[in-house]
Amino acid sequence: MKKIYVKEEVCIGCKLCEVYCITSHSKYKDVLKAFKFESITPTPKIVVEENGPLSFSLQCRHCDDAPCVKACITGAMQKDPLTGIVTCNTDKCVGCWTCILTCGFGAILRDEKNKVASKCDLCADTGEPACVKNCPNDALVYSEGGIKA
């Protein structure tokens, strides 16, 4: 399956990936409306880690044998057998945060406002992740089998 990979040598830590992630998961799908008019702005499903000049954006790895799916007490975390994408059904999620505890990458975030887990779904309905599409320095790559030389 295709996954998101980061070229940390050209990640500039601008956090526009977070902005567009929020936009992509908003009701209006528009940057301005998502931030200004939506009563509860969605939580980004991506986090930018920084240490000095080194930075990279981190999102769900959609593991083959996903620990969060195993750990989920309500079955909200599911791995689609066809696409391989791990998603969180927010209707079932009760916000126990067990998935956050088990995720070895720290890729699952708390949506405190809605009390549900927030994680990358690869923008499955749009075809290309919004963070990859809008990265200003091409630091994010959406491909199968890693970053090509």
Add this chain to the structure above:
Amino acid sequence: MSLNYLTPEFKVIRDYDLCINCKVCMRQCANEVHSYDEQLYKMVADDFKCVNCQRCVVMCPTHALTIINHPQDFRQHANWSYDTIRDIYRQAETGAVLLTAMGNDKPYPIYWDKMVVNASQVTNPSIDPLREPMELRVYIGRKPDKIELDENLNVKTQMPPQLKLEVPILFSAMSYGSISYNAHASLSRAAEKLGICYNTGEGGLHKDFRKYGKNTIVQVASGRFGVNREYLNTAAAVEIKIGQGAKPGIGGHLPGEKVSEDVSETRMIPVGSDAISPAPHHDIYSIEDLSQLIFSLKEATDYKKPVGVKIAAVNNVAAIASGIARAGADYIAIDGFRGGTGAAPKRIRDNVGIPIEFAIASVDSRLRSEGIRHTVSLIASGSIRNSADIIKAIALGADAVYIGSAALIALGCHMCQKCNTGKCNWGIATQDPYLVKRLNPEIGYKRLVNLVTAWGHEIKEMLGGMGINDIESLKGNRLMLRGIGMTQKELDILGILAAGE
């Protein structure tokens, strides 16, 4: 402390209806103009720090930002303009030489824009580059006095070393240290892809870029940074740097803050030390000394590489070029006063030197009249902005052109003229690791390839319109040019007629 008389040069205008407080502008500004006010719940800007590099404007996801010249102005006075007064305030405040970057920005006439190009009609048909082949390839280097053939019509004459360029464009000398590793990575890779050359400048050749040796011109400057036998032999050509258009008569200065571990290794100087090139080569005090250096370099490279000389365009440039040609140089690069630089004193940048248009025309004429034009190729530089400028430069007598500022603009430069601070927000004129990575060489080299490819298309179109199918046929072809709005003296020096004649 006493009152600072300066006011901000630019003003940041934020449309708060569009601002979403995402803080991208804050993260992306190396000059620390933007910040988030926790009490006001909004972004605020310190206009004093703004240099108008346009980074925040371009990066803003909702296009909420505009930068304008600060509207505060002094009472109108023809002699005492805003800039003139500000310069005095700055020097009264600091007691220092004013430094700036890029080329001469005074409104001297731009002679490229006072020349127009011919087109063929009726009796001399034009050529369509979509249907007929057009040749843009040029060879830079000395040409023999005559070609001798044997009885089987094979060339008997030994051909001197040549630099083969698929289009008559090269990337100017911009040293590592002055521009970033990623900028050099973009330029070197683009040069290889395009089949042209880039010039390392006086900062040495980084070990990572030796693989692009056949597309590299290395410089031997007064400071001799990074110069050794391997350096000379890795490159396709060697250039002796005598002068630079933005700062004729003075040497280079790379501040110690820009001398990182990598720059130190490449230039062969200690980390953190200022890299100062003396104004003169201390072993060149006559044309005979220059000739000695030229032949030393040819010896060091087994006579396999062209050796060129770069000079600034100054008074008597034609006589200087004649001496250089006779000294044995294979090409001469002439840099006009609009040629860019990473750091230069403002008064020298704005007041010393002459335009490249006059320099190239007078040098070509002089060498032709002395019968030695074929012994050197001429490369023109100093603010070549587009393909039309290239056509005019070649018609005036250049074999090829160097582009520097245009290449940097393709990489993202917005001409804020603050290269000397090392805080380039576009990752070009900096060694700061936070900033260097903003220039992705994967993106940069493609933009450069696109630019030169586009210009190549346009050059072919214009050549076709003139009824010419080979760039060599345009070289020195002054009949293809006409002047508009020039004095007779200007026309005479350029060797062209007025429009309508």
